[in-house]
Amino acid sequence: MKELWNLLKQGTKSSLWAAVINIIVGIIKTIAYFITGNVAMFAEMMHSYADAANQFFVYTGSALSKKAPTDRFPNGFGRLVNLVLLGAVLIVGILAYETIKEGIHHIFHPEGHQGWFWLNIGVLGLSFVLEAFVLTKAMKEVTEHVPAPKKKGFAIVMQSFKHVKQANPATKLVFLEDLVATLGALIAMLAITLSSYTAFHNATGYASVLIGLLLFIVVGRIFLENAAGALGIAVPEMENKIGMIAIQEPMIQDIKRLNVIKEGDQRHVELKVEVNPKVTIAEADDMRDALEEKIKSERGVTDVIIEFDEDDQVESWSIPRDKRK
Known part of the structure; x- marks a missing residue:
């Protein structure tokens, strides 16, 4: 009750x-x-x-x-x-x-x-x-x-x-x-x-x-x-915003997949990023915790799933690296 x-x-x-x-x-x-x-x-x-x-x-x-x-x-x-x-x-x-x-x-x-x-x-x-x-x-x-x-x-x-x-x-x-x-x-x-x-x-x-x-x-x-x-509908404008947040992280070389799913008034984020193979597990884990906190501060985001992959040197995200901050 x-x-x-x-x-x-x-x-x-x-x-x-x-x-x-x-x-x-x-x-x-x-x-x-x-x-x-x-x-x-x-x-x-x-x-x-x-x-x-x-x-x-x-x-x-x-x-x-x-x-x-x-x-x-x-x-x-x-x-x-x-x-x-x-x-x-x-x-x-x-x-x-x-x-x-x-x-x-x-x-x-x-x-x-x-x-x-x-x-x-x-x-x-x-x-x-x-x-x-x-x-x-x-x-x-x-x-x-x-x-x-x-x-x-x-x-x-x-x-x-x-x-x-x-x-x-x-x-x-x-x-x-x-x-x-x-x-x-x-x-x-x-x-x-x-x-x-x-x-x-x-x-x-x-x-x-x-x-x-x-x-x-x-x-x-x-x-x-x-x-x-x-x-389960995608939220393209939030995907772009979260993508820009993620790509600013120095360790992240590229974004392989990014989905923001709207369920009621909640937003669920699934993110797969590519990092340099020389990055240690501890460094990647610290970066993931910090990135999760930033993403969860966005309106309506209730949970974030972040996966890592080795950088394959093939551009997937639409923002070229030379234009990133």
């Missing part, structure tokens, strides 16, 4: 916040539904509860992926978060389908003005504020490695979009899902205003279809990235 608690403390905080906030929003929408009897509010209520379950699912997966390797699973559980997210996108996909289906129904069968305008706007406005709070939390996780001066104030928004590709899978899902939820609240408020005070009574239907399409974009992107992550 203690191990499980320690793992849960390492889960992605933004997904936990998202689960809690969506439960609160769901309760508020439930109260609004019982007061107004609005079918659209009922759909929003179910949407919030489904999102809460989904995010809690993601939080649990991100936490369990930190579990240490065992005899049965010697490579660890890093890819578990990718498998969990593949299940999570199915939930989001079903929500997107139901949202579009409901929207199409309202386009062809608009309900017009149903009253309780300010209650609906108030609930959606509060939902917008709470979803924006979670989105801000996700932005902070996405940009945690960015220097503070570069993400001060509204600059964090641009930095979040710039670095979201490098974020861990769970944070990325929270960021994209809550981005759609925040935009969706604004779109829904505009649609309710138009349908209540203009002849455009099917505005809520079009809004629902638009939100559903945005969710499908999120589903497609998250599915493709996590399918690749579940298989």
